Amino acid sequence: MSNPQQLRYSKEHEWLSATEDGVATVGITEFAANALGDVVFAQLPAVGDTVAAGETCGELESTKSVSDLYSPVAGEVVEANQDVVDDPSLVNSAPFEGGWLFKVRVAEEPGDLLSADEYTAFAGS
C-alpha cells in the first residue's frame, strides 16, 4: 500500500488533506483500515461540532473491535461523509478517497503531523 504524498498523517493513523479555502478533509489510513477489518458502523462528528487535535471525535466499529476516531486538527466540522455513514465499507475500499470521514474548517494548523514518508516508516508499512 502507498500513502499519498500530498496528505499529512497523525500517529493515530488519520490523514489530513491540504487546506482549501480554510477547509481540510480527514480520513483514516489504509494501514488503519486494514488493521480494523470490515468497518460496519461509523459514528462521525456532527456538522458544527468543534474538534480538537488529538482528541476523540467519533468511533469506528469493525467486526472485532471499536476504535476511537481522533481528529488530527482543531476546528469546526463543516461536513460529515454521509456516504460512509450509509456504507461504512467505503472506509475499507477507498480510505484515501470515497472513504473520507469529515471536513473541518481549520482553526489552528497542527505542527506535529507526519509526512507520507515519515508515516510509512512509522506504520512499518
Add this chain to the structure above:
Amino acid sequence: MSNTPRHTALDALHRDLGATMTDFAGWDMPLRYASERDEHNAVRTRAGLFDLSHMGEITVSGPAAVDLLNHALVGNIGSVGVGRARYTMICQADGGILDDLIVYRLGETEYMVVANAGNAQVVLDALTARAGGFDAVVRDDRDAYALIAVQGPESPGILKSVTDADLDGLKYYAGLPGTVAGVPALIARTGYTGEDGFELFVAPEHAEQLWRALTDAGAPVGLVPCGLSCRDTLRLEAGMPLYGHELTTALTPFDAGLGRVVKFDKTSHADDFVGVEALRAAAERAEAAPPRKLVGLIAEGRRVPRAGMSVVVGGEVVGEVTSGAPSPTLGKPIAMAYVDAAHAAPGTAGVGVDIRGTHEPYEVVALPFYKRQK
C-alpha cells in the same frame, strides 16, 4: 513455556495468500484473508476453507477406553457407535466446565477427543489423571494432525470431487477414514459454522496438498479461504458457545443451557463420573429457579455489543454480554448474553446493553439467530 506462537503446517501458504494473522491460544492463525464479511457470506452461500490445526487431538484407546471416557466426561460415550461423533463436555468435580469437546469413535476401542486449542493441555492432563485404574491409554496427538475444514452448502460437492468416500452415507456428526486428494484422512461431517460441512484430520505433511486440492476443486463454485474472524461470527449466528465466553469453569453445562449434554443414565460410571453430584444439584437448580439464562440479543441500532458489556433494564444491571459482533446475515449487531431469568424471555421489553455509557436498545430472542434450511 515459550511465548513464541506456534505455526501450523499451512503457515507459509497463509502468508502467500496475504492473510492477516493473529495470536490465538498460542498459535499464529489466519484472522482473515481479505474481507471477513465476504468470507462469512461465502460460507453461508457457497463454501469456505479453514485451517483449524490449532485444535487439540487426544487419542484414548484400549479395552476400557469407553469406561474412562464415561468416567471423565459428562456424556454417555457408550452410546456412540463406531464412525460416529458426539458433542460433549469435560467438567471439574464442582461441575464447572473445563472444555467442550467432540469425541469421535474411530474403532471398537479407539476414540479421538478434540479439545479447544486453549484447553488442550488442561484436557490432556485431566484425562491422564482420570485414567488411573482404567485399562486404557491416553495419547497426546496434537502434533499428529493438521485439521482442515470445508464448510458451506457447496462443501459436499467440492469434497466429492476429490474423494471416493461415501459422503452421502456420512451423516452429521459422523466420521470415517478415507482418502481425500490422494492423502489419508479422517473425514468428519462436523463444523462450527451452522452450515453443512466437513472437517478433515490429516497428517501435517499432507496438509498443503489437501488444502491446494480443495482450493482448486472449490474455486469454480466460489470457495474462499476463511479466517478465525468469520468463524466466530458464523458460530455466533448459529448460537454455538465458545469456551472462555459462554462456557467457563464458573458455569456448569446447565447454567449454559446445555444440560442436555449431561447424561445421568450412562452405560457405565453413571454414578461416579467426575462432577456427577454437583451436576445433579445444578440440574435441580436449573429446573427450579435458573438464576440467569443464555439468550440472544439483536440490536435495534448499529452499535456493536462486545463481551463483558452489561445488559441493563431500567438502569439496573441484569446480565452480561459474552459474545457480540455485527451479524453479516442479519445485517445488525447481535450478541449472546447471560441475563437474569426475569428478563430472559424472548420479547422482553426494555432490555438494553450499556455500550460505553449509552444504553442501546436490544431485542431478546431465542437462540440461534440463524438456522440453515435443510
